[in-house]
Amino acid sequence: MTALLSVEDLTVTTSTGRRILDGVSWSLDAGGRLGVVGESGSGKSMTALAVLGLLPEGMRASGRVLLDGEDLLTLPPRRLARVRGAQVAMVFQEPLTALDPLMPVGRQITGPLRLHRGLRGAAARDEAARLARLVHLDDTERILGSYPWQLSGGQRQRVALAMALACEPRVLLADEPTTALDVTVQAEVLDLLDDLVDRTGVALVLVTHDLPVVARVARDLVVMRDGRVVEHTPVAAALAGGRAAYTRELVGAARAVTGLPTTGGPR
Amino acid sequence: MTGELTTTTPVARGVEAPAAPPGTPGGARVRGARRLPPSLVAGAVLVGVVALVGLVSLFWTPYALDDTGTGERLAGPSAAHWGGTDRLGRDLLSQLMTGAGNALVVAVASMLVAGVLGVAVGVLAGATRRWVDVTLLSAVDLLIAFPTLLLAMLIVTVRGASLSSAIWAIGISGSAVIARVTRVNVARVLREDYVTAAHAAGTGWWGTVTRHVVPNVWPTLLVQLMLLGGGAVLAEASLSYLGLGAPPPNASWGRLLQEAQSTMLVQPWGAILPGVAIVVAVLGLNLLGDGVRERTDPSLRGDR
Numbered sequence: 001m002t003a004l005l006s007v008e009d010l011t012v013t014t015s016t017g018r019r020i021l022d023g024v025s026w027s028l029d030a031g032g033r034l035g036v037v038g039e040s041g042s043g044k045s046m047t048a049l050a051v052l053g054l055l056p057e058g059m060r061a062s063g064r065v066l067l068d069g070e071d072l073l074t075l076p077p078r079r080l081a082r083v084r085g086a087q088v089a090m091v092f093q094e095p096l097t098a099l100d101p102l103m104p105v106g107r108q109i110t111g112p113l114r115l116h117r118g119l120r121g122a123a124a125r126d127e128a129a130r131l132a133r134l135v136h137l138d139d140t141e142r143i144l145g146s147y148p149w150q151l152s153g154g155q156r157q158r159v160a161l162a163m164a165l166a167c168e169p170r171v172l173l174a175d176e177p178t179t180a181l182d183v184t185v186q187a188e189v190l191d192l193l194d195d196l197v198d199r200t201g202v203a204l205v206l207v208t209h210d211l212p213v214v215a216r217v218a219r220d221l222v223v224m225r226d227g228r229v230v231e232h233t234p235v236a237a238a239l240a241g242g243r244a245a246y247t248r249e250l251v252g253a254a255r256a257v258t259g260l261p262t263t264g265g266p267r
Numbered sequence: 268m269t270g271e272l273t274t275t276t277p278v279a280r281g282v283e284a285p286a287a288p289p290g291t292p293g294g295a296r297v298r299g300a301r302r303l304p305p306s307l308v309a310g311a312v313l314v315g316v317v318a319l320v321g322l323v324s325l326f327w328t329p330y331a332l333d334d335t336g337t338g339e340r341l342a343g344p345s346a347a348h349w350g351g352t353d354r355l356g357r358d359l360l361s362q363l364m365t366g367a368g369n370a371l372v373v374a375v376a377s378m379l380v381a382g383v384l385g386v387a388v389g390v391l392a393g394a395t396r397r398w399v400d401v402t403l404l405s406a407v408d409l410l411i412a413f414p415t416l417l418l419a420m421l422i423v424t425v426r427g428a429s430l431s432s433a434i435w436a437i438g439i440s441g442s443a444v445i446a447r448v449t450r451v452n453v454a455r456v457l458r459e460d461y462v463t464a465a466h467a468a469g470t471g472w473w474g475t476v477t478r479h480v481v482p483n484v485w486p487t488l489l490v491q492l493m494l495l496g497g498g499a500v501l502a503e504a505s506l507s508y509l510g511l512g513a514p515p516p517n518a519s520w521g522r523l524l525q526e527a528q529s530t531m532l533v534q535p536w537g538a539i540l541p542g543v544a545i546v547v548a549v550l551g552l553n554l555l556g557d558g559v560r561e562r563t564d565p566s567l568r569g570d571r
Contacts, residue, residue: 052467078471085469092467097460102482111478112468163468 003027004203005051005088005171008064012043012050012227015058020046022227023063028171028203028220035218035235036207037250043227044207045093048173051205052088053080067171086116089164093176095156099148105159106144112166131162135192154185161192165200172197175207190217211254215239223247307558313551314371317544321368328361332516343536351536353526362518363540369519370548373434373503374496380438381445382492388442389449394457394476404450410443415502416509423511430513437502441495448491452484459483486563493556497549504545520545 006027012020021043028034036044050061053072065072067087072080084090089112092098099108109131110124119127125144132140135158148156157177164172177193178186194217197204206218214221214235221238223230223246231244242248329349334357342352349360392403419436426432456462456479465475504521506512512519520541527537 049463054463054466081469081471083469084467090464090467092460092464094460098464100461100465100479100483103478111465111470115469115474160464163464 002069003066004030004032004068005205006064006066007047007051008066010047010050010061010063010065012046012055012059012061020059020227021050021061024224024227024229026222026229026232028205030170031201031203033197033204033217033219034206034222035214035220036205036222036224037209037211037214038224038230039209041226042224044209044224045175046227047224048090048175048205048207051173052084052090054090082116085112085164085169086167087169088171088173089167089169090173091157091160091164091175091177094180095153095160096148096180098160099156101148104145104147105151105156109144109159109163109166112163116167127166128162131166132159134165135159135162135196137162152185153181154189157181157185157189158192161189161196165196165202168200169202171205172202173205173207176209177206178213179208179210193217211250212258223250304558304561306554307562310551310554310556310558313547314555317367317548317551318371320364321371324361324364324368328358328364330358330361332357332361332365332518334358334361343534351534353523353534353537354530359523359537359540362523363520363544365518366520366523366541367544367548369430369513369517370500370503370545373430373437374499374548374552376431376434377438377441377499377502378492378496380434381441381495382488384439384442385445386449386488388446390453390476390480392446393450393453394472394480400450403446407443407446407450410440411447413440415440416505416511419502419506419511428511428514430517433503433506433512436506437499441499445488445491445495449484449488452487453480456480456483486560489563490556490560493552493559497552497556500545500548500552504541 006025008025010021010024014020024043024047026034026036036047038044046055049055051065051072053061053075055061061073063073067083072083072088075083099105106125106128109128110119113119113124113127117127128144129140132144137143137155137158143151143155143159148159151159157180161177174193178189181189190213193204193206196202197217204217206214208214218235220233221235222232223238223242223244225246231238231242231247233242233247238247239251242251339348339352339356342348344351348358351359353359353362388403388407392400392407415436418440419433422432422436426435457475459479462475462479465479470478503512503519504524507519507521508525510522510525512521515522523541524538527534527541531538
């Protein structure tokens, strides 16, 4: 079985020639759940941005990002725009800043519907309401008419998830989706994410510094450090003691602080 | 960092609350019950009065502008001449009224010129590649450094003294400031996460600019434009004070001031009235700008 999304030898250099990512490779099967972990500055978020060609100005990516065998890095901007949101969607770390403060969230959810599915007016609004219910935003009408700052952190991230899933993408890139949330909300959103991946069959790439989060949601694990992949292994194997010394260090550190289980992966 | 590790342990999963009640914090948004900001009301009233007077002057003034009447010069306020007369015996109130119309025409028209020019240049500079940005910015800097009066004299020399010359002079020099403000704000919004998020959702350049950039920049711009309108009233008064505005018999507050200057001790009303009129118009436009901002920026609204 060929991979749905595979990153091959992805290298990102700044305008000054510094390598932010250095030969990153991993692959994700349809319906797969991949966790990308590493400390701050290890390049895990940059990997997610590079997949969608969203690098900050001045940075250049080389290598290949294959979605169904099509290289996203060489795709012309117009075709890439049709992949973004429709085939590969993204959820960001801070839902307050990732939502336009001047636009009611309902209109923000209908944005991708209009772009990729051609839904307008009442049809788009109905679909937005369905998506809102999908991510358990009860009191749908009121929430869709609200501005982002009128919602709680958890509600905002649910809105962001609804937006990301609006066009039934095949891959969902989630960049630290629970980091900006407080404890109980984090657990809720994570459960929701888990549940959504189950129900929609979307393949998940979960970028996080939080090993317990990966242990709970992901099946495979990519450990990154200084822009390189240290290890690419099933989560269970990593928890049982990874091959790379750095992985064992990470797991050990997480286990010392929390009650990280010795066996992992979703139930 | 490590502290957050505790947040998602399997233990936390067990004690998870059954879905928090939706919208308890930050909810309770009362529609329609929102009060208008006081500065908006005050500004609208002041500008409204000036606009109304100006509008009336188009159809009716107590006396014709060139009517020297019975030759009663430099008279104080009376039943026949509510604002008194100038040194030629012309009715001051009639001139003030016409001046109001001219001031507002100049303000609005130069706001339009500055707005169209400035926003176009600003968006282009803020949303394009480095060298376009640098070139446009240098041009803008040059324009900012160029005194408005000098520009006005240049334009008047070429086109002759008229209202439209004043409008072009004020509009063009104002557009530099608008372009700067636009560029800075466009660049700021383009760095926001929600623009990256919009790109990640497949929105193109044009879609991002119209859906996210313009609405987020607009409130700031509107305030700037309103402030510019206040400045334009002042600039028009300065230009006509120097004889670079609309020539007589067309009235202008600036020229009224200039004409009253030598007779101020004999008939102070001739200087006081146009002075007050200028203050009212400028204050009104500035207050209106502030009020508009409070209205259009939801995060500044009182219903947080």
